[in-house]
Amino acid sequence: MATKGVFRVECPHCGESFDADFWTVVRGDRDHDVKELILSGEFDLLVCPKCEEMVQHEEPFLYIDPHRDLLAFVMPESYEAEKEKWIARMNADYEPVKASLFAGQGLSSAPLYLFGLGQLASRLENDRDREEETEVMEFMAREEGLKLLPVNPVAARELDIPFTLPMPAGLFSRAAGLKAAEGLYAKNDALPRLKKLVDALKAGKDDTIPFVKI
């Protein structure tokens, strides 16, 4: 469940002040409807109760997706001018609830500090493209009888590779992973992130695969 807070908003069209609900915490892995609102740009749109005009109003919120190892403090774009002050304030506000929010969530990456909904939306869009490509690759891998190993999401974003890695059953080595990835890419060269996975595996120095989550 998303967590909400009430904030006072002044309508820029008619000057009316009204209370509105805002999400203060959004769970990206659970609140699918809210995530869609972020992606469609409707997340921070309100309707003035007096003049019924659309009002855009941003309030800071926390976006968490433990499954994708994503934790972001999302602040209004206008806060960027006083970045340090707001980052310190966000950290102080969340300090008392941090333990309960993050306990057992499996988040390992450092939090992101984003200014404006656009910065979050572009990251989520990028993840969605990566998910789609990963699904196509996984479908092909299963047809070949390959296993799929989870890639550390932070590394997947950094290296721009799929969220999983194909591997022959019973094996775990860079050479075996490379052969599996190359085999799949030979069958479908319309998967740019699979190509980058091949390149990342080729670039390895020994037989370990640092970006696989074990």
Ligand SMILES: [Zn+2]
């Ligand atoms: Zn109004």
